[in-house]
Amino acid sequence: MAQQRTFSIIKPDATRRNLTGAINAKIEASGLRIIAQKRIHMTSEQAGEFYAVHKERPFYGELVEFMTSGPVVVQVLEGDDAVAAYRGVMGATNPADADEGTIRKEFAESIEANSVHGSDSLENAAIEIAHFFNDDEIVG
Numbered sequence: 001m002a003q004q005r006t007f008s009i010i011k012p013d014a015t016r017r018n019l020t021g022a023i024n025a026k027i028e029a030s031g032l033r034i035i036a037q038k039r040i041h042m043t044s045e046q047a048g049e050f051y052a053v054h055k056e057r058p059f060y061g062e063l064v065e066f067m068t069s070g071p072v073v074v075q076v077l078e079g080d081d082a083v084a085a086y087r088g089v090m091g092a093t094n095p096a097d098a099d100e101g102t103i104r105k106e107f108a109e110s111i112e113a114n115s116v117h118g119s120d121s122l123e124n125a126a127i128e129i130a131h132f133f134n135d136d137e138i139v140g
């Protein structure tokens with residue numbers, strides 16, 4: 001299968017509970033490699049722009065507030081079929097629907113505070129990676 005890169009965020013609910021290492025362990029156990037990573041505190045502008053596709057959704061304002069409520073860890077993951085593979089590792093958006101063993105089943109607090117984000121397509125992965133990383137920050 002083709003090597004791909006996908007974009008991941010460990011969200012404020014997870015950094016607050018000191019779960020960065022536990023989530024990274026699940027990512028690495030799946031075979032995906034964390035090839036870039038940094039801890040940042042998003043501005044409202046950054047979060048609003050990142051989630052612009054959800055602008056018309058009723059939860060948009062709260063989502064931006066949540067994503068700026070504490071530090072996040074932004075990551076680039078690489079591996080076979082990485083976009084779909086990471087979505088499998090994360091589990092369903094709503095933790096109530098997530099499969100056993102997934103990050104969201106194990107760690108998410110709610111549909112909003114769902115611990116992680118992962119790109120939904122290869123095209124969006126490239127856009128999202130470029131949003132947070134310069135080429136020279138991704139060393140493989």
Ligand code: CMP
Nearest residue numbers: 054059063093111112113114116117118
């Ligand atoms: P994510 O995969 O980052 O993509 C959009 C985010 O919006 C999602 O994870 C959740 O954090 C949030 N979200 C999605 N649906 C809802 C909802 N119904 N209510 C609140 N937040 C939501």
